Amino acid sequence: MTQQHAPSLDHWDIGRNLDTTWGPWGSDGNARAKVLGEADGYVVTLIEAQAGYQGSLHEHNHAEFFYLIAGKVRNQGVELNAGDGYAAAGGSIHSDFEALTAATYINIWRL
Numbered sequence: 167m168t169q170q171h172a173p174s175l176d177h178w179d180i181g182r183n184l185d186t187t188w189g190p191w192g193s194d195g196n197a198r199a200k201v202l203g204e205a206d207g208y209v210v211t212l213i214e215a216q217a218g219y220q221g222s223l224h225e226h227n228h229a230e231f232f233y234l235i236a237g238k239v240r241n242q243g244v245e246l247n248a249g250d251g252y253a254a255a256g257g258s259i260h261s262d263f264e265a266l267t268a269a270t271y272i273n274i275w276r277l
Contacts, residue, residue: 208276209275214269224259226254232254236269
């Protein structure tokens with residue numbers, strides 16, 4: 167009989183939704199975020215935005231990944247619905263992002 171060992175959690179950062187606190191997201195006070203994990207400079211962030219939330223103009227120094235869980239947003243002129251996502255390459259300019267309805271999404275980005 168083989169002996170089972172507990173899996174190692176070395177190099178893992180596991181964030182539990184209920185144990186993680188919300189913080190402000192953006193500059194207008196109409197969105198909040200919580201960090202669910204960090205590794206190698208990348209951050210997994212859960213974000214809840216109210217309708218009308220707008221992201222600020224910025225350039226991505228690194229790749230950014232996005233998955234829309236609920237709601238509707240406009241990104242770079244394209245309307246996205248729950249289940250949609252995007253990947254933005256490093257060097258891309260983010261000039262258009264708005265929550266068209268209340269929206270919940272995952273954003274993975276690098277510090």
